Amino acid sequence: MLLTGGSSAGKTRCAFEAVTALLSDWWLVYPAGPGGLAALAAAPALRTVVWLDELQRYLDGEHGLTGGMVRALLNAPDPVVIIATIWPDRYAANTAVPGPGGTDPHAREREVLDLADTVRIDPTFSPAEQDRARAAAARDRRLAVALEAEGYGLTQTLAAAPQLAQRRGRLSPWFALAVGQEFQPVRPELAEPPAVADVFRGGAQPGT
Amino acid sequence: MLDAMSGNEGGRPARRPRVIGRPQVPPGPLADLKALTYELCLDAGAPTLDEIAAAVAADDKLAGAPGRDTIGRVIGDSGLPTSQADVVAVVTVLARAARWDPGDAAGRARNLWGAARMASARYPAGGVRVGEVDPRRQGVHPAISVPGIPDEVPPEYVPRDADDGEFGVRAKVAAAAQRAGSCC
Numbered sequence: 382m383l384l385t386g387g388s389s390a391g392k393t394r395c396a397f398e399a400v401t402a403l404l405s406d407w408w409l410v411y412p413a414g415p416g417g418l419a420a421l422a423a424a425p426a427l428r429t430v431v432w433l434d435e436l437q438r439y440l441d442g443e444h445g446l447t448g449g450m451v452r453a454l455l456n457a458p459d460p461v462v463i464i465a466t467i468w469p470d471r472y473a474a475n476t477a478v479p480g481p482g483g484t485d486p487h488a489r490e491r492e493v494l495d496l497a498d499t500v501r502i503d504p505t506f507s508p509a510e511q512d513r514a515r516a517a518a519a520r521d522r523r524l525a526v527a528l529e530a531e532g533y534g535l536t537q538t539l540a541a542a543p544q545l546a547q548r549r550g551r552l553s554p555w556f557a558l559a560v561g562q563e564f565q566p567v568r569p570e571l572a573e574p575p576a577v578a579d580v581f582r583g584g585a586q587p588g589t
Numbered sequence: 590m591l592d593a594m595s596g597n598e599g600g601r602p603a604r605r606p607r608v609i610g611r612p613q614v615p616p617g618p619l620a621d622l623k624a625l626t627y628e629l630c631l632d633a634g635a636p637t638l639d640e641i642a643a644a645v646a647a648d649d650k651l652a653g654a655p656g657r658d659t660i661g662r663v664i665g666d667s668g669l670p671t672s673q674a675d676v677v678a679v680v681t682v683l684a685r686a687a688r689w690d691p692g693d694a695a696g697r698a699r700n701l702w703g704a705a706r707m708a709s710a711r712y713p714a715g716g717v718r719v720g721e722v723d724p725r726r727q728g729v730h731p732a733i734s735v736p737g738i739p740d741e742v743p744p745e746y747v748p749r750d751a752d753d754g755e756f757g758v759r760a761k762v763a764a765a766a767q768r769a770g771s772c773c
Contacts, residue, residue: 382765384758391749393728398746399762405720407766410713411727426713434728460769462762466728498761500751507750514747521745523735539744540730 383436383494384466386502391536392466393434395502400430400464407462414438415445422453433465440475440490448492455496465497472499505534609638612667618704619669622676625697626664629680632687644682653678673702 384392400409411432412418418439421431431454433439439446454461475490506514511528514535518524527538611627614620630636636644638657645651645660653674655663663670663679670676677695684694724743725731732744752758 382758382761389730393730394724394743394746395749395751395758397722397724397727397729398748399752399758400719401722403759403762404766405718407719408713408716409719409722409727410716421713426716429713429716430719432727455769460766462765462769464762498765500756500758500761502749502751506747510747510750517745517747522738523732523744524747526733526735535747539732 382462382464383472383497383499384464384502385469385472385499386466387468387504389537389540390502390504390534392502394536396434396464396466400462404428404430404462407460412439415442415450418446418454419444419450422450427459429459429461431461431463433463436465436467437471437475439465440493445489446493447489448496451493451496463497467494469501504537506536511535609635609661609665612665614667618701618708622698622701622705623664623667625694625701626676626680626683629683629687629689629694630664632689633683634686636683636686641679641682644686645678648678648682651678651681655679669705670702673699673706676702 382396384396386392400407407428407430408426409430409432410417410421410426411434412421418431418433421429433446436446451463454463472494475487476494477487478491479485514524514528518528523539524535527535530538609627609630612623614623638661641660642655642657645654651674653672653676655672655675655678659670659672659675660679662668663676676698680698681691681695684691725741729743731740734740749758754760
């Protein structure tokens with residue numbers, strides 16, 4: 382089960398709410414990295430949710446997650462459900478099929494991602510979602526504040542994404558590209574694009 | 590006594606096979622389950638595995654339909670039977686033959702199997718019950734701070750359109766949980 386969506390789109394919260402609603406008596410394991418996942422695949426446990434928030438952290442590197450490890454977990458005698466999240470740009474980069482005769486540097490990653498059942502979490506709220514947010518805002522002042530804010534979506538404001546971006550001085554089209562969101566400048570003086578490498582080094586925050 | 594356990598077809602004197610050996614199991618719910626099954630087996634007249642299998646096969650209402658090899662493991666093996674339904678099926682037919690209360694025996698077997706299952710479960714290292722996890726530790730962003738609301742309390746969840754529906758997150762999680770472990 383893979384949820385794709387930009388930073389602060391709400392995909393991690395969405396997944397969290399789903400597993401707590403449906404699998405509250407299961408065990409949840411949040412492996413520190415691919416090594417922990419390999420150990421779990423070698424000795425799967427009883428009714429376990431394997432939580433892979435920011436899946437790219439498990440895919441990257443020479444010893445990253447493999448299709449074999451995923452199958453070992455899913456085929457275990459005791460039930461295992463894998464819940465993962467990933468940004469759309471990372472998903473696209475890792476699932477791109479090489480052209481004829483070209484090298485295929487992401488074959489392993491693509492095999493893993495192709496095993497997933499994917500749901501996209503929209504970074505913006507639909508009218509129905511906004512109605513629900515307004516109703517909830519009557520009970521939670523933070524939602525009211527987020528609804529009143531301009532320039533960012535509700536989940537991004539709720540997660541303080543604008544402050545994160547402005548604190549780092551990287552609120553730019555490149556940042557928006559990196560987090561998979563439409564660029565909406567709040568402060569025009571911050572619209573100067575930094576180097577792409579800077580964006581991926583520190584401009585965007587993992588999570589949600 | 591179940592006819593299927595008579596073991597005396599054609600009027601010939603039947604040679605009673607040896608009684609299945611009692612498994613040696615450390616104290617606990619599994620030992621209690623094995624003791625229950627074994628005692629029932631003796632009270633039922635120590636039927637053969639084929640006789641028990643025939644009695645199980647003759648009852649379509651039983652949830653489990655173990656064959657003779659599985660029945661042998663349920664009674665004589667020291668391990669936890671894989672299927673609770675198989676255990677209940679064996680216990681039910683044995684209880685009828687032993688003139689015990691089949692419902693009571695089945696209920697005891699069901700509970701003991703569940704307890705033994707929990708006792709033998711392999712809990713994942715570092716695992717936390719889903720219902721007890723902290724969303725912040727699972728990667729959910731901290732929310733903006735607003736006076737009067739503790740930061741550690743997550744904002745009320747606003748249900749997303751992607752949550753529900755045939756292809757929604759919850760339907761897919763439920764389907765994944767149902768598929769999990771059922772493939773083997």
